[in-house]
Amino acid sequence: MREKLTNPEHVRTWPGSIPVEYVYTAGVAGEAYLRAIKERGRLAASACLGCGTKYLPPRLYCERCFEKTGEPRDVEARGTVETFTVAHRDLEGRQLEPPVVYAFVRIDGTAGGLVHRLGEVDPGDVHIGLEVEAVFLPPAQRTGSILDIAHFRPVRHRPAAT
Amino acid sequence: MPERVAIVGVGHSDIRSITPGLSCKEMMYEAAARAYEDAGVNPRKDVDSFICVSEDFWEGTSIYDEYVPDQLGGALRPVHTVTGDGIHALACAAMLIRTGMARVVVVEGHSKHSDMRTPAHIHNFAYDPIYHRPLEAHPHHLAGLEMNRFLHVTGNTREQCGLVVKKNLANALLNPRAVYGARVSLEDVLGAPPAFTPLGELDIARPADGGFVMVVAGERAIAGLAGEPVWITGYGWCTDTPALDSRQWGEAAYARLAAQQAYRMAGITDPFRELDFAEVDDSFSYKELEHLEALRICRPGEAGSWLEEGVTLPSGDFPVNVSGGSLGVGHLLEATGLHRVYEVVLQLRGQAGGNQLPDVARGLAQSWRNLPTTTGCVVILERA
Secondary structure, X not given: OOOOOOOOOOOOOOOOOOOOOOOOOOHHHHHHXXXXXXXXXXXXXXXXXXXXXXXXXXXXEOOOOOOEEOOOEEEOOEEEEEEEEEEEEEOOOOEEEEEEEEEEEEEOOOOOEEEEEEOOOOHHHOOOOOEEEEEEOOXXXXXXXXXXXXXXXXXXXXXXXX | OOOOEEEEEEEEOOOEOOOOOOOHHHHHHHHHHHHHHHHOOOHHHHOOEEEEEOOHHHHOXXXXXXXXXXXXXXXXXXXXXXXXXXXXXHHHHHHHHHOOOOOEEEEEXXXXXXXXXXXXXHHHOOOOOOOOHHHOEOOOHHHHHHHXXXXXXXXXXXHHHHHHHHHHHHHHOOOOOOOOOOOOOHHHHHHOOEEEOOEEHHHEOOEOEEEEEEEEEEHHHHOOOOXXXXXXXXXXXXEOOOOOOOOOOOOOHHHHHHHHHHHHHHOOOOHHHHOOEEEOOOOEHHHHHHHHHHOOOOOOOOXXXXXXXXXXXXXXXXXXXOOOHHHHHOEOHHHHHHHHHHHHHHHHHOOOHHHOXXXXXXXXXXXXOOOOOOEEEEEEEEEO
16 A cells, blocks of 8 residues: 555556658648749748738738738748747757757748748857848758758858959 | 526546556546535536547547546546647536536546657647658747747846746645645746756746546536536637747737637626736746736736736735646646636635635636647636
């Protein structure tokens, strides 16, 4: 009666696992987005035919007014850090060394954006409002995934040509 | 005029960081037996319908709803499961009664978090499979992103979030249900290892196991029951878009709209004056501040200074999370909302022990369905 269990795996448990595998269909709008990334090193946005809201990633429909959207159009993979975090743990809960900076980047000229990694910057130099641009993998290495973007980095304003 | 509805019995299994001695179903049975004793009902005779809240991936079973009836006394009776938060299930129970479908309804929610070996992976499966999940980030990185934006937009500070942790962990010391009570200083919170900045290790509610059962009855059925009624006078729920590119960063719009619905039903126009206290979602420290502002209990940008002034302390003008909240009690997955309701019920009955507030007649419980969701529920409860 006074026995106390301290490790649930020592007694009366049965291990189980679920092999969970899917193929997720990107859809009409999603495919346009991933093709723009893979084939042209750009992002894509679609504008609502009703209210004009420009979605990125593109969508087939507008969530605000429920109208259809127009054809996705390419946009430059540049934007502004709307918020960021420095992650010190990975998916397994292990310490990340060095830590990884994630940001939500609002893409210029659109109402949309995406969460991605920031690179080529010291975490201490990242701030809300920082202008960033995507760094794409070389075309031959791209697979049609958001991972075709290696990371976003601060925009370097070149000095004027002399 | 629809029938008035009340919670007439509550029960829970022992809340713990691990529960190796009981299966999940036995935990639910323990909670149910205590709730039925409290209400004075026999589930095989007196209950018309049973509602469970659960998520298959947390349970490790593809059809968890089919595993629900027997331990609640609900075999061969109307039973259904809703996903979301326990307050969704409580609202369903109230609606079954108000539409005349049932007189007495049982609601159940639970967490057997300790049964999961890979909770972060399961959690990550909730993230968008094409646009987000390939980053393979720990799911809590999204809380870091949210917190940073919330502080930027509202002017609340990281230190004020630390005061939430200090308050709730201290409150939990007086709550026998709480797993994580502790006396910590602001320096302890700010000096804890960084997790997903500005979020530190101590700003994140840790998981716990526990089951909650509530017996809900209409006014006409209450006369024959033993339990002391606590009236459900308003409820609401709301979900924003799941898309990270179009959701409202920096504000819990889902909670604002869910509260609007609940306040309208309860006839509340000034929540700060018309409510006595609240149990609000604090799965992460900043969420308590964000939710207080969304609920219009304080003005936008004011929640942090309330912490500093002690307004939300048990002794303050508007006590918040006197129970210790999720930070102090432990996070209970979909049962989290029911736990908050439980704490409000005890307060209104005058049974909250060391946490008891003086002279409380009306309280609010609010839940959030955790990352990456934008779903919130609100319920208003009143003493007879």
